[in-house]
Amino acid sequence: MxxxxxxxxxxxxxxxxxxxxxxxxxxxxxxxxxxxxxxxxxxxxxxxxxxxxxxxxxxxxxxxxxxxxxxxxxxxxxHVWMTSHSIAQLAQPMLRTLWEETTETVALFVPDGVYRLCVAEMESPQPLSFRRGVGYREKLVLGASGRSILSQMQLPAEELGRYLSDPNQDVARLFSELETIRTQGFAMSHHELIEGAVAVAAPFFNGADQVAGSLCIFGPSVRVTDKRVAQFAELTRREAGNLSRVLGQQTRQVHVAAGSRK
CATH class of the missing domain: 1.10.10.10 (Winged helix-like DNA-binding domain superfamily/Winged helix DNA-binding domain)
Structure with missing residues (x-):
C-alpha cells in the first residue's frame, strides 16, 4: 500500500x-x-x-x-538558476570543444546595448595567434561575433542607424548582409578588426528564443583558409546549438539554407 x-x-x-x-x-x-x-x-x-x-x-x-x-x-x-549558472560557466564545455578541435582562440560574447562584450576566452596554444581578452567591448556592427548577434535581432532597416559605427555606412547593404548571416547561421570577417585575422561566429539563444550571444573562433589567415572557414562554421553552429539547449531553447531559431556558405 x-x-x-x-x-x-x-x-x-x-x-x-x-x-x-x-x-x-x-x-x-x-x-x-x-x-x-x-x-x-x-x-x-x-x-x-x-x-x-x-x-x-x-x-x-x-x-x-x-x-x-x-x-x-x-x-x-x-532567478536562482541564473545566479548560480552564468553563461560563461555554462559555455565552458562548448568553448573547450571548439578549442580542442581547432587549436585556435575561441571566445564567448554577449550583447551589451549596441555593443557586444567578451565574457570568456580560451587562447590558441599556437605561437602565431590572436586574442582580445575578457572584458573586450566593441560595437555589434563590427566583426563576425557582433554581426552574428545583430543578424538575429532582425531589426528593420530604419532601426539599424543607431548601431552604425560610421554614419555614412550603407544601411541597405548592411541589412542585406545581416539577412545573409541570419539565413546561413554564421558570420565571417576577414582582416576587419585585426590585420591578418579571420573570425567565424555563430549565435546562441536563451529559453525565450531570444539571441543571447555568440560563439567565435578566430585565427591568422595563413591557417584559417576558406576550407577551414567552412569547417569552423559547422563547428560554431553545432556548439552554439548545444549551448542554446543548455540555456533552455526549445526550438531551433537559426535557419540554415541548404548548401549555404560564405
Whole structure:
C-alpha cells in the first residue's frame, strides 16, 4: 500500500511538471482547453493539479473561463538558476570543444546595448595567434561575433542607424548582409578588426528564443583558409546549438539554407 501511494505521488509530480513545461515562449496565458491539447491528462486531473500549482505560486489564474499564466515561484527558480549558472560557466564545455578541435582562440560574447562584450576566452596554444581578452567591448556592427548577434535581432532597416559605427555606412547593404548571416547561421570577417585575422561566429539563444550571444573562433589567415572557414562554421553552429539547449531553447531559431556558405 505504501509503495502504491509513493508511486502515485511521483506520478502526480511528473504530471504537474508536464503542465508547467507545456508553456512555451510567447505563451502569456493558456486556457484549460489549450492545456488539454498539450498534456495527456483528463480534465478532472488537470483541474486538480492546476489548483495545487496555483496554491504553491507556480501558476496564477484569472478570467472566466479561467486562463493560467506562470507565477512568481517559477520566476524565483529562474532567478536562482541564473545566479548560480552564468553563461560563461555554462559555455565552458562548448568553448573547450571548439578549442580542442581547432587549436585556435575561441571566445564567448554577449550583447551589451549596441555593443557586444567578451565574457570568456580560451587562447590558441599556437605561437602565431590572436586574442582580445575578457572584458573586450566593441560595437555589434563590427566583426563576425557582433554581426552574428545583430543578424538575429532582425531589426528593420530604419532601426539599424543607431548601431552604425560610421554614419555614412550603407544601411541597405548592411541589412542585406545581416539577412545573409541570419539565413546561413554564421558570420565571417576577414582582416576587419585585426590585420591578418579571420573570425567565424555563430549565435546562441536563451529559453525565450531570444539571441543571447555568440560563439567565435578566430585565427591568422595563413591557417584559417576558406576550407577551414567552412569547417569552423559547422563547428560554431553545432556548439552554439548545444549551448542554446543548455540555456533552455526549445526550438531551433537559426535557419540554415541548404548548401549555404560564405
Amino acid at each position: 505504501e509503495e502504491k501511494k509513493s508511486h502515485e505521488s511521483v506520478r502526480s509530480v511528473e504530471r504537474a511538471l508536464e503542465i508547467l513545461l507545456a508553456f512555451r515562449p510567447g505563451d502569456k496565458e493558456l486556457s484549460v482547453a489549450e492545456l488539454l491539447t498539450r498534456v495527456d491528462l483528463s480534465r478532472p486531473t488537470l483541474y486538480r493539479l492546476l489548483n495545487t500549482l496555483e496554491q504553491q505560486g507556480f501558476l496564477v489564474s484569472s478570467g472566466e473561463p479561467q486562463r493560467f499564466r506562470l507565477g512568481s515561484a517559477v520566476a524565483h527558480l529562474a
